[in-house]
Amino acid sequence: MQKIFYMLCCALVLLCGTSCEEHMDIENRPISQEVVTPNPKIEKLIQQARQGEIEAYEALAVCYRDGDGVKKSLFNMMTMYMLSCKKSGKDIEDIIKTLDENNPLRLLTEVLNHVRIGEAPQEAVARLRSVSPADAMIYDAIYAFECMNDTLASQQLLKEAEAKGSDIACVLQILLYEELGNQELYKQSLHKYADKFPVLYVKLGDLSMRDEKEGHWEQAAKYYTIADNNGMLTKRGARALSSAFRMLEKEGKIKCDPQEMARLEALVQYK
Incomplete structure (x- = not known):
């Protein structure tokens, strides 16, 4: 038990708010x-x-x-x-x-x-x-x-x-x-x-991060962002969202906002 x-x-x-200036239409995702x-x-x-x-x-x-x-x-x-x-x-x-x-x-x-x-x-x-x-x-x-x-x-x-x-x-x-x-x-x-x-979106983001299909970084970022927009982004989720944004920036798909990246890094500093 x-x-x-x-x-x-x-x-x-x-x-x-999203974590990047070019935010991949994240704000148009379906939410409650x-x-x-x-x-x-x-x-x-x-x-x-x-x-x-x-x-x-x-x-x-x-x-x-x-x-x-x-x-x-x-x-x-x-x-x-x-x-x-x-x-x-x-x-x-x-x-x-x-x-x-x-x-x-x-x-x-x-x-x-x-x-x-x-x-x-x-x-x-x-x-x-x-x-x-x-x-x-x-x-x-x-x-x-x-x-x-x-x-x-x-x-x-x-x-x-x-x-x-x-x-x-x-x-x-x-x-x-x-x-x-x-x-x-x-x-x-x-x-x-x-x-x-909404905290379950962190788990969905984790699954997308491990996926190898095209666009999985974008999908993961969308999921983590929904949890974030509900105030439910966990330490794990903040770290993963930061990683997803860095990968997308490396691929030339977005440009990350330094202030938002700093906010995510602060959330990772939980005990």
């Missing part, structure tokens, strides 16, 4: 309506987050927690807190412990943070079922996967949890497909959920 929760946290650590027309408060916080400001990450986390100016999202909340922790050196588990005792993420953590699923206290499971039935189905899905060795049942339970509104179930589906080595479903899921959870 602890491994599953660790995988979820690692996904956030690893995933997670929330990003196209954010309210002034969210737009300001995003611009501050793009500069790596810890307070902006934490403020955006609260916005995602409460649905203030953005669609309420446990995973996007956790993403912003993870980015804050990577910048400040804090522990994400300490942040989670400060959440309201009825926050689904805190309850889910209490249930999942055990070596084995059987060690999860049933009173905690019952409380999670009461507060967030959809997220409680994650417990059932992992139980099926870990204790019953029933991958199909686990996948179905995660899909049902997603249908009932669980953000975390969406991401665990991606991780499960990766764990099972199903690259087709893994990539399909990344594309399916990336608009909902």
Whole structure:
């Protein structure tokens, strides 16, 4: 069980204006309506987050927690807190412990943070079922996967949890497909959920960076830029985006803005 929760946290650590004057039509890429027309408060916080400001990450986390100016999202909340922790050196588990005792993420953590699923206290499971039935189905899905060795049942339970509104179930589906080595479903899921959870664009950028098809540098840059435009560019993503722009400049396709390249380099300096 602890491994599953660790995988979820690692996904956030690893995933997670344009950066060049000639920007390859990046600003015309399809993105969600929330990003196209954010309210002034969210737009300001995003611009501050793009500069790596810890307070902006934490403020955006609260916005995602409460649905203030953005669609309420446990995973996007956790993403912003993870980015804050990577910048400040804090522990994400300490942040989670400060959440309201009825926050689904805190309850889910209490249930999942055990070596084995059987060690999860049933009173905690019952409380999670009461507060967030959809997220409680994650417990059932992992139980099926870990204790019953029933991958199909686990996948179905995660899909049902997603249908009932669980953000975390969406991401665990991606991780499960990766764990099972199903690259087709893994990539399909990344594309399916990336608009909902923009940090996933970092992972799509990583896949494009490794691709050998013509135009893969441009595609990777577009993906990383979408994450950046949502204030969710991770240390890994900032480093990769910088590399992609340098390769494109070397090929004579763009001319990089030194100030933007310096901003990306500053984002790479996370702890």
